[in-house]
Amino acid sequence: MQPTSKGMRTQIGLFGRRNVGKSSLLNALTRQEVSIVSDVAGTTTDPVEKPMELLPLGPVLFIDTAGVDDIGALGALRIAKTRQVFDRADLAVLVTEAGTWGDFEEMLVNELSHRGTPVVTVVNKADLFDGDDPRLALPEKLRSHAVVVSAATRSGLDALRESLLASVPPECLRPPMIAGDLVGPGDLALLVVPIDKEAPKGRLILPQVQTIRDLLDSDACCMVVKERELRAALDRLKTPPKLVITDSQAFLKVAADVPGEIPLTSFSILFSRYKGDLIRQVEGATAIDSLKPGDKVLIAEACSHHPIGEDIGRVKIPRWLTQYVGGSLEFVHYQGHDFPDDLPSYKLVIHCGACTMNRREMQTRIRRCAEAGVPVTNYGLVIAYSLGIFERALGPFPAALEAYRGKQ
Ligand SMILES: Nc1nc2c(ncn2[C@@H]2O[C@H](COP(=O)(O)OP(=O)(O)O)[C@@H](O)[C@H]2O)c(=O)[nH]1
Ligand code: SF4
Ligand SMILES: [Mg+2]
Numbered sequence: 001m002q003p004t005s006k007g008m009r010t011q012i013g014l015f016g017r018r019n020v021g022k023s024s025l026l027n028a029l030t031r032q033e034v035s036i037v038s039d040v041a042g043t044t045t046d047p048v049e050k051p052m053e054l055l056p057l058g059p060v061l062f063i064d065t066a067g068v069d070d071i072g073a074l075g076a077l078r079i080a081k082t083r084q085v086f087d088r089a090d091l092a093v094l095v096t097e098a099g100t101w102g103d104f105e106e107m108l109v110n111e112l113s114h115r116g117t118p119v120v121t122v123v124n125k126a127d128l129f130d131g132d133d134p135r136l137a138l139p140e141k142l143r144s145h146a147v148v149v150s151a152a153t154r155s156g157l158d159a160l161r162e163s164l165l166a167s168v169p170p171e172c173l174r175p176p177m178i179a180g181d182l183v184g185p186g187d188l189a190l191l192v193v194p195i196d197k198e199a200p201k202g203r204l205i206l207p208q209v210q211t212i213r214d215l216l217d218s219d220a221c222c223m224v225v226k227e228r229e230l231r232a233a234l235d236r237l238k239t240p241p242k243l244v245i246t247d248s249q250a251f252l253k254v255a256a257d258v259p260g261e262i263p264l265t266s267f268s269i270l271f272s273r274y275k276g277d278l279i280r281q282v283e284g285a286t287a288i289d290s291l292k293p294g295d296k297v298l299i300a301e302a303c304s305h306h307p308i309g310e311d312i313g314r315v316k317i318p319r320w321l322t323q324y325v326g327g328s329l330e331f332v333h334y335q336g337h338d339f340p341d342d343l344p345s346y347k348l349v350i351h352c353g354a355c356t357m358n359r360r361e362m363q364t365r366i367r368r369c370a371e372a373g374v375p376v377t378n379y380g381l382v383i384a385y386s387l388g389i390f391e392r393a394l395g396p397f398p399a400a401l402e403a404y405r406g407k408q
Pocket of ligand 3: 065
């Protein structure tokens, strides 16, 4: 069975000093040996991810990090990887050992609260202490979300699960819709999906699959066609579709084939709204007009195995932009969870739809771009903008259209 995509799971990061029992706790929670447990400090290098169902919440992804207090060269890499987990954790579990609460834990709490990440504090290794031992106590301010457990004897795990469920941010319980709110129950959405040599064999790509599922969840109807069959499909329909959603790469042909009164957008633009911030990314697209030859442009893709994405990010968008600007630009590519620290050196950030990334991570990226004063936009928006069909592509989103017109 195809597992739920990571980008749709509530992500729960485990943080704390080395050797407090983070990996043991994850193993105890998931009852599987997924993480390396060791009494030699600093065994976990890359964050270890473990998907599971945490009922009644549903699919979650636990992320076991290395101790943030690691030292040495390899330690620095581990710390960097752990910081990426800070950026995407919807919820944090701060693991401590009885009697060791100190400046380091205070620093973690501050780091997490700066990001607005809810924290559940765990005092582990309770089996080594008497129940009334004062070392099991935590600072007053944390007690309401603290649980005393033993990964070794599995005591306290039910209370920990309950505490996690009670602390999950509301947006994870009620995530926004991809397209369902744009099409009423029973209405038809027409999806245009090019199947060219770059399309993966035997399947559709994730943004398409997730959009179809979202429409079905909203009791809408969908019809999926290739761009060649679009005209014939439209002609055959008694009632025109409520919305046409196309792969951005077929935008121009689809815009020509779909009558102007039928709302049209792209999967990528829907994902700007779903994972990112449509208004900010619409405003970001207008920064294309101020690009000059020689400027540095960041192209960021959340996954590293999307052949269409690779082609679009590495070849097509650079080609379009170079033509638009009338001179060569310096393109820098980032993939996966890596994102540059030197953001202010870029003139524009262009992100993919981020379908494999959770909302939190994309929101963090947008916030970091804003803090660095760099405009950020998205693949579909750049394509629509450079093809001169921006207003058309924003038709289904009146607030975004208004923000764009306000910028003119
Ligand atoms: N007594 C006791 N030992 C534990 C418990 N949890 C973990 N340990 C031990 O603490 C050591 C470090 O555990 P590990 O999970 O690798 O810590 P991490 O570095 O935080 O991931 C190992 O020797 C574990 O067996 C616990 O609840 N009780
Ligand atoms: S490139 Fe981005 S939008 Fe495309 S499949 Fe990968 S994560 Fe999803
Ligand atoms: Mg560990």
